[in-house]
Amino acid sequence: MKKNKQSFPRRRQRGFTLVELMIALFLGILIIGALLTSLLSNKDSLRVSENLARMQENSRLALELMSRDIREAGENPCGAKLMANVIRSGGNIPWWASWGDGAIQGFSGATDTTSIVPFGTAEGLRVNGTAAILVLQAGAAESNVTAHNTGSTEITVMNASNFVAGDILMSCDLQGAAIFQAGTVDSATNVINYDSSTATLNCGNGLGYPTTVACTTTTLRQFSTTNGIVTKLVPTFWYIGNNSTGGRSLYRTQIARTVVGGATQITNNRDEILNNVVEMNLSYLKKNSTTETLATTWVDADDSELAVVAGGWGELNPNQVVAVRTEIKLQSEEVVSASNTKLERTLLFISSLRSRETLY
Structure with missing residues (x-):
């Protein structure tokens, strides 16, 4: 008996519709877009964090130095208070040795420090309208007087x-104390000669206080072999200057000794x-x-x-500066904000003068 094959309907194969x-x-696209947005947001956050960290890291050392x-x-x-000074350049005490004018001297943004670093637009020159400060101090390398x-x-x-x-x-x-130039230095015998014939910046051979402004008379002064010390004079000038990229930077100027044609010259190093x-x-x-009166307000360099x-x-001024308040504004290296501008941060620090702690 022949069996009949049962036929089943063939299932129709279907694909995705256009709508699907x-x-x-x-x-x-939504998922990929969300992922891209998240990645870009994380990248921007990372750039912001990196720029902020770089600003803080770089500024910490600079502000500590200042x-x-x-x-x-x-x-x-x-700790001597009576300071004789026989340094003269063209008959005048140069800015880098003007201890009598103040071991600390401030300059407002309206005062051009022509003899130190003048206002200008060239690289290394001071930006007009920015404050500056000059500091004089003894160097760290010192040696005791034996004779x-x-x-x-x-x-x-x-x-x-x-x-x-x-x-x-x-x-x-x-x-x-006295400020003078070394004419010759013999490291074998440890002898420093300051005779004005070789130390051409010295207006005389007397290292005693007082030394007249015109240096017409100098007083002989013998320093003690018990507690006498010789060290370098370190003048430092801090200011805002134009940098090589067209922006602004914090600069420090210090004098440097150079020999040109056998003659010693004092030049500025702008770092x-x-x-x-x-x-x-x-x-x-x-x-x-x-009067032993401490001021209740901070003043700028143009204070009367x-x-x-x-x-x-x-x-000679009874009104002595005992502390300095420094405020600097920093910018990030890159444009990272949503408004397509650089990040800005303002840092503030206060420094008290150790040489005038007895005034407190």
């Missing part, structure tokens, strides 16, 4: 290896310390040493009590 494809494509200079303004290893012959103008120290001919030096003991510093504001806290007519920034 479009929906799937749309959902895929703050340390300000704290040490007026410091000398002996001092005022007749032969020779100071013998324990170790003269840190000094060379032409250096601007400070010698001090408990009774006083870029921190880039992308667009502004710097400086203000000062005073205390009157006569710090003007030349009031005694300037020197020791």
Whole structure:
């Protein structure tokens, strides 16, 4: 008996409809877009974090260097207050040795420091309208006095290896101090000769206080072999200058000794310390040493009590600066914000002068 084959209907094979494809494509685009947005957002956040970290890391060292200079303004290893100065350039005391005008001197944005770093648009020149500060202090490398012959103008120290001919030096003991130039330095015998015939910046051979402004008379002064010390004079000028990329940076100027044609010359070294510093504001806290009154407000460098007519920034002015308030504005290196601009941060720090802690 022949069996009949039962026939079943063939299942119809179907693909995706156009609508389904479009929906799937749309959902895929949404997912990919969300992922891309998340990646870009994370990338932007990373760039912001990296720029902020870079700003903070770079600024920390720069601000510590500046703050340390300000704290040490007026410091000398002996704590001496009577400072003789025989340094003269063209008959005048140059800015880098003007201890009598103030071991710390502030300049407002309206004051052009022509003899130090003038206003200008060239690289390394000071940006017009920004504040600046000059600090004078004794250097870290020092050596004890073992002999001092005022007749032969020779100071013998324990170790003269840190000094060379032409250096601007400070010698001090408990009774006083002097700023002078070394004419010759013999590292074998540790003898420093400061005779004005070889030390051409010295207006005389006497290292005693006082030295007249015109240097017409100088007083012989023999430094103690018990507590006498010789060290370098370190002048530092902090300012905002134009950098090589067309932006602004925090600069530090220090003098350097160079030999040109056998003659010793003193030149400025302008070092870029921190880039992308667009502004710097400086203000000062005073205390009157006569009335023992500490000011209640910070003032800028143009304050009347710090003007030349009031005694300037020197020791003769009873209104002495005891602290400096520094505010700088930094910019990031890259454009990272949503408004297509650079990040900005303002940093503030206060430095008290160690040489004037007794005024508190």
